[in-house]
Amino acid sequence: MNNNIVYKNVNLKEFTSCKTGGPAKYFIQIDNVDDLINTLDSAKKEGINIFVLGGGSNVLINDNGFEGLVIKIQNKKLKVVPTMDDYFEIAVGAGWNLNNLIMELTQQSISCLEDLYGIPGTVGGSIRGNCGVTNFEIKDVVSKVYNLDWLRFNDYNFEIKTYNQNECGFGYRESIFKRKANIIWETNLVGKKCNETIIKEKIKNIMDKRLKNQPYEFPNSGSTFKNVNLNEFDSNIWNSENLLVVDCEHRQQVPAGWLIDQCGLKGFSINGVKISEKHANFIVNFDNAKSLDTFNLISFIKQKVFEKFGVHLELEIQLIGF
Numbered sequence: 343m344n345n346n347i348v349y350k351n352v353n354l355k356e357f358t359s360c361k362t363g364g365p366a367k368y369f370i371q372i373d374n375v376d377d378l379i380n381t382l383d384s385a386k387k388e389g390i391n392i393f394v395l396g397g398g399s400n401v402l403i404n405d406n407g408f409e410g411l412v413i414k415i416q417n418k419k420l421k422v423v424p425t426m427d428d429y430f431e432i433a434v435g436a437g438w439n440l441n442n443l444i445m446e447l448t449q450q451s452i453s454c455l456e457d458l459y460g461i462p463g464t465v466g467g468s469i470r471g472n473c474g475v476t477n478f479e480i481k482d483v484v485s486k487v488y489n490l491d492w493l494r495f496n497d498y499n500f501e502i503k504t505y506n507q508n509e510c511g512f513g514y515r516e517s518i519f520k521r522k523a524n525i526i527w528e529t530n531l532v533g534k535k536c537n538e539t540i541i542k543e544k545i546k547n548i549m550d551k552r553l554k555n556q557p558y559e560f561p562n563s564g565s566t567f568k569n570v571n572l573n574e575f576d577s578n579i580w581n582s583e584n585l586l587v588v589d590c591e592h593r594q595q596v597p598a599g600w601l602i603d604q605c606g607l608k609g610f611s612i613n614g615v616k617i618s619e620k621h622a623n624f625i626v627n628f629d630n631a632k633s634l635d636t637f638n639l640i641s642f643i644k645q646k647v648f649e650k651f652g653v654h655l656e657l658e659i660q661l662i663g664f
């Protein structure tokens with residue numbers, strides 16, 4: 343597919359990690375700001391809805407597709423500037439795949455995002471959801487985000503606004519970019535000089551652990567639900583259920599996967615999707631599933647966890663068109 347050509351009826355299944363979802367009425371890949379402005383301008387004039395797609399690794403798109411324009415962000419800018427004492431400022435386009443970026447920086451002996459190795463998202467999608475692992479979130483290395491609030495966009499007042507780290511409202515899988523219609527275009531990250539072999543060894547250990555604990559052998563969208571804050575549980579449940587509590591970036595949480603597992607649901611399936619036997623927070627597409635199958639399984643899991651633990655699981659994945 344060429345950049346900047348508007349394609350019609352593009353099957354979004356090919357652009358999601360769970361390999362489900364229907365067609366986009368219009369689809370474009372954009373790698374420069376001028377084309378982004380022109381595209382938004384035209385879509386606004388024509389009254390066409392917009393959805394911004396990154397790596398498609400955290401979305402569930404309706405089988406009927408998206409009745410509008412999907413913009414896949416392809417900004418692959420990379421500029422590394424030494425700052426002081428072995429530190430670097432790294433300007434990165436939102437379209438970079440995290441794993442490719444990590445490998446590129448590793449080759450330059452720069453440590454930055456390697457804790458996130460194995461996550462198949464883009465920089466833009468990862469900043470929006472402040473993606474992370476137990477002791478690291480992308481916010482830990484973000485210094486600036488360049489973002490376009492496209493609902494406020496008009497022909498005469500176009501600007502990509504710069505947000506410093508403390509203006510991004512980062513929290514557990516949260517940022518202010520989730521709360522509005524935003525397009526993250528670029529970011530500045532902080533990197534540190536490090537021996538290439540040491541970073542590679544770290545990456546290998548991380549990936550070995552992921553392959554052991556997560557179902558990479560089947561299409562999926564990562565963790566389906568967010569972990570639940572401990573204070574959401576009633577004290578009776580606290581006492582009777584012997585809850586597993588983890589400390590995640592100073593938050594006391596009960597892992598969603600543990601709650602689902604305690605309901606005896608590992609391996610439970612609806613049509614072509616099932617709850618992974620390796621990790622109960624992953625729903626895997628093992629046999630040409632539809633998004634509706636995942637949607638129905640999500641409802642079922644929520645109901646079972648509520649019945650047993652009295653808490654409402656909140657989705658980590660984004661539902662599109664439901």
Ligand SMILES: Cc1cc2nc3c(=O)[nH]c(=O)nc-3n(C[C@H](O)[C@H](O)[C@H](O)COP(=O)(O)OP(=O)(O)OC[C@H]3O[C@@H](n4cnc5c(N)ncnc54)[C@H](O)[C@@H]3O)c2cc1C
Nearest residue numbers: 394396397398399400463464466467468473474525526564
């Ligand atoms: C096997 C596997 C393992 C995973 N492990 C983890 C993990 O350990 N930790 C974790 O946090 N996540 C994990 N994930 C989930 C997912 O990869 C991350 O959430 C990732 O950051 C999503 O990025 P994306 O580019 O794929 O976003 P997409 O799925 O494309 O989009 C997600 C949301 O972000 C929006 N978005 C995308 N790009 C932009 C942009 N440039 N500007 C504004 N909005 C945008 C979309 O509109 C959508 O609402 C995993 C997923 C898989 C499949």
